[in-house]
Amino acid sequence: MINVLLCEAPGGAPRCGDAALIDAWDPAGDALIWVDIDCHDVEAARALLTGRFGISPLAASDALRERHPPKLEWFDDYFFLLFKGFTAETADINNFSVVHISMFVGRNFLLTVHALPSPSVSGLWSAVAQGAVQPRRGTVHLCYRLLRRIVDRYTPVILGLENRLDALEESLAERPDDAVLLELVNYNSRLKKLRRTFGYQQACLDELRHAQSTLFNGESEHEFQDVYEHMERLTSLSALMQELSRDLMDG
Numbered sequence: 001m002i003n004v005l006l007c008e009a010p011g012g013a014p015r016c017g018d019a020a021l022i023d024a025w026d027p028a029g030d031a032l033i034w035v036d037i038d039c040h041d042v043e044a045a046r047a048l049l050t051g052r053f054g055i056s057p058l059a060a061s062d063a064l065r066e067r068h069p070p071k072l073e074w075f076d077d078y079f080f081l082l083f084k085g086f087t088a089e090t091a092d093i094n095n096f097s098v099v100h101i102s103m104f105v106g107r108n109f110l111l112t113v114h115a116l117p118s119p120s121v122s123g124l125w126s127a128v129a130q131g132a133v134q135p136r137r138g139t140v141h142l143c144y145r146l147l148r149r150i151v152d153r154y155t156p157v158i159l160g161l162e163n164r165l166d167a168l169e170e171s172l173a174e175r176p177d178d179a180v181l182l183e184l185v186n187y188n189s190r191l192k193k194l195r196r197t198f199g200y201q202q203a204c205l206d207e208l209r210h211a212q213s214t215l216f217n218g219e220s221e222h223e224f225q226d227v228y229e230h231m232e233r234l235t236s237l238s239a240l241m242q243e244l245s246r247d248l249m250d251g
Contacts, residue, residue: 001038002048005128006031007135016129022052027108032135034110034128034142036121039064045113053111055104056080063102063113070200072207078106079213081143081204084197085150086157088119093161093190098197101150103143107215110139112146120149140215144223147205151230158194158237161187165244172251184249191242198235205231 004021007014008031015021025033035053039045042064049055049063059080062068073080081103090096099118104111112121124146127133133145165187171180209224 001040003036003038003125005034005036005125005135007033013131014128014135019048022048025109027053030108032108032110032139034112034125034135034139036125037111037113038117039113039115049104049111049113053104053106053109055111059104063104066100066115068100070197070204072204074211074213078104078109079215080104081208083147083150083201083204085118085120086153088117090153090157093157093187093194096157096190096194101146103146105139105143105215108139110142120146120153123149137219138217140217140220141223144220144227147227148230151201151227151234154194154198154234155230158234158241161191161241165241165248169244169248172248181249184245187245188242188249191238191245195235195238195242198231198238202228202231202235 002019003016004018005014005016006021006025008024015024022033022035025031035048037045037048046057046060046064049060050057055078056075059073059075062071062082063080068082070084071080071082083101083103084098085101087097087099099114099116101118101121102113104113114121124133124142127145128135128142133142135142168180168184205224205228209221209228
């Protein structure tokens with residue numbers, strides 16, 4: 001499925017449609033387009049990325065892979081950013097799953113690619129379509145907004161574990177048993193995976209906040225600094241949680 005949002009006039013309401021709306025967009029013009037690709041048809045998605053938008057074939061292949069670590073890559077007139085977000089079904093750390101979200105950000109286009117539904121993408125899409133977020137602030141601003149939504153969905157899952165670890169600590173003092181140990185082993189394993197993802201993503205955001213790009217405006221450095229700080233706190237917090245879970249396992 002391909003959804004398209006086209007903003008042609010400053011202050012005007014964006015037009016929403018399917019792939020046919022791409023033909024109304026001029027790559028050399030000032031109209032801004034956001035194309036969201038649910039890439040179940042990988043070859044069709046690849047043809048659209050490399051053909052209509054001139055995306056590097058290697059970058060397109062990375063975006064369409066089922067598994068790939070987060071990354072940031074720069075090209076002449078766009079950058080490619082791959083992040084991992086929680087799926088809509090994720091409620092806590094016991095059963096979290098991730099969706100790979102690829103972003104190609106150019107002067108007047110934003111392309112998002114994902115194989116699974118993303119609540120972060122759909123939430124931002126609705127906000128733009130309803131006028132709560134102004135697309136005329138630029139594609140880099142939309143990228144920032146999407147990153148904040150991705151990172152913000154991590155926060156309650158990580159914070160929710162803190163209370164559970166406190167409860168387990170009390171339980172170990174009263175009735176230590178194998179069930180508690182098994183739960184702690186599970187937390188340790190999942191936190192290790194999240195820390196690895198967070199580390200990659202923090203490095204990408206660190207590069208973005210210091211980047212000198214013609215795509216960026218006066219707000220870009222501040223925006224990427226903001227999302228970097230949120231990601232940094234989550235990385236530190238997940239490390240603290242993993243250390244606590246290991247301490248409880250040793251106990």
